[in-house]
Amino acid sequence: MAYTLITANRNYSSWSLRPWVLMTALGIAFEDRIEPFVSMDNYEAFRAFSPSGQVPVLIDGALTVWDSLGIALYLGERHDGVWPTDADARAWAMCAATEMHGGFGALRGERTMTVGQRVTPHATSPRLARDVARLAELWTEGLTRFGGPFLTGERFGAVDAFFAPVVFRVRTYGIDVGAVGAEWVKRMLEQPAMRAWEDAALAETFREEAHEAEVAAVGIVIADHRER
Structure with missing residues (x-):
């Protein structure tokens, strides 16, 4: 049975990027499922599929593996190239x-x-x-x-x-x-x-207000390459 990897918005979700780019780069097949952030706190909604109420989450049959580090360790036991052999x-x-x-x-x-x-x-x-x-x-x-x-x-x-x-x-x-x-x-x-990943981030038209405000609070936005 193929893996399902649950992640969030490509523009914002740094934790999601880790297993997604790892599995993609190493050719580890997975079904790509996106559950977007709709606010800064998505705990209750994400608890439907994630024990921690956070993403990323890897589904392997009946098994749920959560947290980017947990996923990397889990994959490392099953696939060559995740961690060095030396x-x-x-x-x-x-x-x-x-x-x-x-x-x-x-x-x-x-x-x-x-x-x-x-x-x-x-x-x-x-x-x-x-x-x-x-x-x-x-x-x-x-x-x-x-x-x-x-x-x-x-x-x-x-x-x-x-x-x-x-x-x-x-x-x-x-x-x-x-x-x-x-x-x-x-x-x-x-x-x-x-x-x-970047192409997908640029194609996103959804904007989450709190995440956008976080960026504006730390500096001046001089360019925005995302689709409108």
């Missing part, structure tokens, strides 16, 4: 992915995801500057230690997918992640799976 690279990938999963709060709060817009930020807090510096350090470490072109070597994997939402944020807000990090961001934006 023990050192695999340990680094898991540490980096879980650091992204549980950290970088200022980045999330002050640079909310919006794929189709370009924004000039009002300010950069010390906490955000620290997050950005850590991103640049982490990406440079992975790319130099394992030889690139992806974070743990030649193949795109779960750790790249976990930072995929940040790739769009870097472009949206013009974040400086250093020369090595910038080259990886460019490479990621060229990946077919990332381009497919």
Whole structure:
């Protein structure tokens, strides 16, 4: 039985992007089901299919797997290429992915995801500057230690997918992640799976008021490439 992956709006849903781009890039077949955000709090509606009231959710027959990290771990037990085979690279990938999963709060709060817009930020807090510096350090470490072109070597994997939402944020807000990090961001934006997600985001005409207000609160929108 094929997987069903439940995600939300392409423009806003950073957590949904992770398993979607991972499965798409690795050729893991799934039925694509979108449950849009209709407000900032979709808990009650999403509880109909998600134990946590959040997306993403992976349905595998009678089994429900929730949370982007839970999904990546589940898929890693069933499919080659999700995590590196080399023990050192695999340990680094898991540490980096879980650091992204549980950290970088200022980045999330002050640079909310919006794929189709370009924004000039009002300010950069010390906490955000620290997050950005850590991103640049982490990406440079992975790319130099394992030889690139992806974070743990030649193949795109779960750790790249976990930072995929940040790739769009870097472009949206013009974040400086250093020369090595910038080259990886460019490479990621060229990946077919990332381009497919972006195309879908730009095609969305639905606007959720609270998410739009979040973007407006952190900066000046200088371009909007989404369909009207």
